[in-house]
Amino acid sequence: MISARATWRLVRAGNLPARLRATRDGQTAVRLQIVGAALDTGVLDALAERPATTADLAARTGATDTALLAAFLRVLEAAGLAEGRAGTWRLGKQGRVVLDDDVVRASYEAFAGFHTDLYRDLRPQLAGGPARRDVTERGGVIARISAALEPFIEEVLTRTVAELRPERVLDVGCGAGLQLAAVLDAAPGARGIGVDTDEPAVAIARQTLERRGLAGRATVLHGDVREQQLDPVDLALLANVVYYLPLGERVAFLRDIGRLLAPGGALVVVTTAATPHLISRHFDLLLRAQEGAMELPDTAELVTQLTAAGLRPGEPERITPGAPIVAVVATRPAGQTEEGSSSTV
Ligand SMILES: C[S@@+](CC[C@H](N)C(=O)[O-])C[C@H]1O[C@@H](n2cnc3c(N)ncnc32)[C@H](O)[C@@H]1O
Structure with missing residues (x-):
């Protein structure tokens, strides 16, 4: 009792x-x-x-x-x-x-x-x-969890494709290639290039594109996007990649990608944002505990960095319920010269 x-x-x-x-x-x-x-x-x-x-x-x-x-x-x-x-x-x-x-x-x-x-x-x-090595060593499991949020990212990409009608697409840090496949599905005439520094990710991306019948319109390259010789594209994707870069390198990185855009082309950045939300704070700590200076971007800071990189960012948009994931579409002004400054013409 x-x-x-x-x-x-x-x-x-x-x-x-x-x-x-x-x-x-x-x-x-x-x-x-x-x-x-x-x-x-x-x-x-x-x-x-x-x-x-x-x-x-x-x-x-x-x-x-x-x-x-x-x-x-x-x-x-x-x-x-x-x-x-x-x-x-x-x-x-x-x-x-x-x-x-x-x-x-x-x-x-x-x-x-x-x-x-x-x-x-x-x-x-x-x-x-x-320092921890989860991001490099547990990339597979991270990608498998991220798959749950794919429909939300695809929604943004499909909408951007409908507005932009790109013919050439670049997916920077393409991971498993799901987003590149979604864009190529949404833009049936387009050709795409995926680039990733992670060799297993490159192999998975190639399989994804093959399985979805898109291999004929896509190439996946292994390496750092900054070291590739690439022709201009109309649409570039940077999904869940920004936080891999040290804060001090972000503007230069975004400028390098911006230079790969044809005038009028757009870069779609998708990322978990730094917010007071517990899961965001936790993810930020997890990133900061890794080898190589990783951290979550603050949304306002990201917009400033995109502008400093010579791009014209739109309003950041929160795209998922339950997690602070944002998308920002930034365009390369039509009158911009190669150096990133606006032409006077
Ligand atoms: C978290 S994954 C995101 C994959 C995919 N975009 C997605 O959202 O599911 C980030 C990927 O970016 C790649 N990456 C990071 N920096 C890169 C760079 N400078 N050039 C190419 N790939 C890069 C990493 O190898 C990793 O596969």
């Missing part, structure tokens, strides 16, 4: 709402780590392949401590990720939910991994420990 007196003493002992919140936060964090570990250990994938005994699962996942594995499986059962019956383990309903949608899976991998490792490793990093 739960004692009313003890409950009353508990309620009066400290800050009850804060205690409840601490417990709720803790339980959410534990559940996140449970799902992360179920993916990391390979147990969830093994159960998705076929039902198994604990010994079979140990053999298939490389676990040698079967007693600990059995206790972990009981945790997975309590979380709805696995179901145990008559000595056999099966994938549970919640486990199926995680595996059925890759954005869900990638979110668990990222949040149980580097997003929270950032804070676990913060003390040594603040004391001069090594």
Whole structure:
């Protein structure tokens, strides 16, 4: 029997709402780590392949401590990720939910991994420990989560294509090539070039374009966009790339891209913006903790940088619910000379 007196003493002992919140936060964090570990250990994938005994699962996942594995499986059962019956383990309903949608899976991998490792490793990093390498080493999982926001970015791109009717398109930092494919789909007569410094991304972009029947109209180059010999384009994309650049290099970078635009051409910049929003602040910290001076751009600052680069930016537009992602379309003035200054004619 739960004692009313003890409950009353508990309620009066400290800050009850804060205690409840601490417990709720803790339980959410534990559940996140449970799902992360179920993916990391390979147990969830093994159960998705076929039902198994604990010994079979140990053999298939490389676990040698079967007693600990059995206790972990009981945790997975309590979380709805696995179901145990008559000595056999099966994938549970919640486990199926995680595996059925890759954005869900990638979110668990990222949040149980580097997003929270950032804070676990913060003390040594603040004391001069090594910078993080998540952006370079976990590019794949970052791209898989970003896929969820693709429809919002595509909406902006399709609208810009309808207004501009580009014939030549450049996607700077094309990643998996989804946006280049969306633009080429929206502009059936256009040809496109994707450029990315990341070799695996280049390979994925080529596959994306091939799969969507666009390979004949597109080329994907490996390397830094600043080191490519490129002909002028009518539309350039810079989606989720600005924050990879140190603040001090941004104007020069934007000017280099601006120079690749034909007069009247446009650059579409899409980025998460620095705002007081918790997730924006977190993302900014994660970027600043990486090797190479990365940080989220402030929207007003981005507009100033685009102007300083000789472009004419329009109003920044917030394009997604729940995350401070903005798009800015900046045009290269029609009368501009190669050097970026306006001609007097
Ligand atoms: C977060 S990903 C974004 C990919 C894609 N645009 C998207 O929004 O899904 C940023 C990409 O920019 C690439 N990148 C960064 N700086 C670059 C540069 N100077 N030239 C070419 N690619 C660059 C990175 O390799 C990475 O693949």
